[in-house]
Amino acid sequence: MMSKPITVLVSIDSNSLLLGARHYKNYLASLVEKYNLGSIVDVLETGSLGDYGKGVLFLVLPENTVYSVKSEADVEKIVLEHLLKGRIARELVVEDLSVEGSVEAKSTTIEERVVLRNAGSIDPRNIEEYIALNGYQGLAKAFRMEPRVVIEEIKKSGLRGRGGAGFPTGLKWEFTQKVDSPDKYVICNADEGEPGTFKDRLIMEGDPHSVIEGMIIAGYAVGASKGYIYIRGEYFESVASLRRAISQAYEYGLLGASILGTDFSFDLSVRLGAGAYVCGEETALIESIEGKSGRPRLKPPYPPVSGLYNKPTVVNNVETFACVPPIIDKGANWFKAIGTNSSAGTKVYSLCGNLVKRGIVEVPMGTTVADLVYKFGGGIPDGRAVKMVQTGGAAGTFIKPEELGAPLDFDSFKNFGAALGSGVILAIDETHCAVDIAKNLMEFFAHESCGKCSPCREGTHIIVHILNEFSKGRGTRELFDQLYDVADTMEDSSFCGLGQAVPIPLRSILDRFKDEFLAHVDAPQCPIGVCKFDKKKKR
Missing domain, CATH: 1.20.1440.230 (NADH-ubiquinone oxidoreductase 51kDa subunit, iron-sulphur binding domain)
Structure with a gap:
């Protein structure tokens, strides 16, 4: 029997739950108890490991071996072989996600993870695991800065909205900060309605505190005291994850009155949408929060000046807020060094369609469509040829195989006719019309x-x-x-x-x-x- 402590992380997200992830996790826990392994084996949940289509994923630490589980028999084999005998159950290993004996899994070394820095490595239900990995350090650092300096740092980083529009985040915050109003709001747009897009859902399920911390920092920077996360009502797991994380943040004094002993107060709550695609448009979203029909407003005025209840309002996407804490913690220059000159940082992509490996991946801005399809997506299954790839989501562009060398960033549509959009890579093979x-x-x-x-x-x-x-x-x-x-x-x-x-x-x-x-x-x-x-x- 192995003597060193072992942790088994079960990948839990909306997709794996449909495949029986919680059942397999509970079955694993029962076998650990049956074989008296409780003193050396911990069974925990984590967020998405980034790959769909291979069943429920188990990550066994410290070996960093990823197993694909599709039945109770697979769970038993992992227990009998790996946990009891200390040898890898080779037939269940997901080779492209496992590096036996390495410090970290291969999936994190071939990517550049900023937004997904904790996804798949912490239990998102436990705030202490987030704090242990520098969670809320960005907030603490922000409180030692003047609000205008926080905004300048975001502007200097080159962070632009990750929801599709790509508007400079710091500039949007500055508009709201300059408006003289006793009431201001921060809204997280989690109404992920773009077909093929599921990155925001996995961020919220795998690392909800990163979004919450980013929103608190935004509130401090612009002078807002109230925030809302507007999310699709059918995202049951995401809603539960966020509400649990918000409750924990209140318990630890990270939300509410006098946060971390300062004179800054910020309250946060979740608002459910009815699944209307148009509510991804920020003014339609605001109308919905106000209890009206989710239809867009005439602009101007724009939300940074007159948004929720006609008060100054910052509206940013889930991925955008998740970028904020590490930028403040590590500095704007660190973030700006990633990506391209005009498009700083990383982008999280949803890989879907006719791909061998479907899931999420985070790579530097400027990564080509070809790399996303073949290097990260594993190419087209069954030896078929790619016919077209739609980039950017439903409102994105279709490109042909000879155009896959186009790099994706905020200039890609203008320069190459390929839209970055919400980060969807939809591969379509030759069997489709x-x-x-x-x-x-x-x-x-x-x-x-x-x-x-x-x-x-x-x-x-x-x-x-x-x-x-x-x-x-x-x-x-x-x-x-x-x-x-x-x-x-x-x-x-x-x-x-x-x-x-x-x-x-x-x-x-x-x-x-x-x-x-x-x-x-x-x-x-x-x-x-x-x-x-x-x-x-x-x-």
């Missing part, structure tokens, strides 16, 4: 349009109708050109970012796969065999 992909995406936008303005309300449905014609083999060249006309109208006259963003993915797929769309005009059948042609009925 471009028309079917476009129709599926546009149906999402038509469903999620709030209906406030006619260009978006009507435009999205017109686009879906036209794409339906193509999918049935009833498209025409005139209808193909009409898609561009509708896109132009929506971009020029839609009320908010939802309608204005629809043309971006639509144009990119039409431009790059024009031949495939036009093949649906003259061909007797879909060239990919996906669309069900029906040319008998008239339009």
Whole structure:
């Protein structure tokens, strides 16, 4: 039997829970008790280890061996082989996440982790584990600085919003700080509604205190005394994680009155959304918090000056707030040294679609799409070829295989036609039809349009109708050109970012796969065999 202390970390997130993670964790704990291993083996929960598709992941320390568990028999094998006999259960090892005998797992050495610095290595239910890894040190340091100096440090770091817009974070904070008002607010936009995006959920589940600490620092810097985390109601595990962490922060004097003995007070609570995509737009989100229908406001005024209850309000994304504590703790120059000259720091990506390894990864700004697809995503399964990759989420861009060398940063759309957006990398293999992909995406936008303005309300449905014609083999060249006309109208006259963003993915797929769309005009059948042609009925 092994004599040194062993810790088994069970990866717990919304995906692994569906695969039985808590059942396997409890079964492991029962076997540890059965074999009298309790004195040397600790069974704990941690956040996502960053990889989906391999079952429930167990990380065994100090060997840093990651196992894939898909049954109780797998759990028993780990106990009998690794915990009792001290030898690796080779057939269950996830090789690309395990480095036997090394100080840290391979998944952390091939990435540059700032936001995910603690995910997969601490129990997110225990505030003391966060504190032990320099948690709330950034807040303590901020309290030794003047608020304006904190803002200058954020500005100097080059941190820009990670929700998609990329607006300079320090500048946004400065706008709010300069407004003379006794009431100010800080809001965390956790309404992660972009299809394919799940990074924020895993940050909140794996390291909730990093978000809370970032919000407190923001509150101190701008002079706000109240914060809200606006989160999708169906993110049950994230909501529970945040509420537990907030309660702990109050208990430790990190929230509430006179935080850490200072004269600064800050209260924080969670507000649930109903899952409307448009509430990712900050003014629609604010309307929802106020109890109104989640529809965007006319701007200006902008939230930093007049936001929640018409008071100055900072709205930032989950990932953005999680960047703040290490920036203050380690300094702006440390953060600015990562990434590119115009896009400092790292970016967390959601890898999804036809990839061997799906999950989250954090890499420096400027990493190429090719690296994300092949190095971190493992390429396309079953030897199939990549057909297209959508970057940036539903409102992002489609690019072809020859364009995968494009580096992703805040200038990538302008320079290479590839959107950074919310950090989605959606790989699509050669078995999918471009028309079917476009129709599926546009149906999402038509469903999620709030209906406030006619260009978006009507435009999205017109686009879906036209794409339906193509999918049935009833498209025409005139209808193909009409898609561009509708896109132009929506971009020029839609009320908010939802309608204005629809043309971006639509144009990119039409431009790059024009031949495939036009093949649906003259061909007797879909060239990919996906669309069900029906040319008998008239339009």
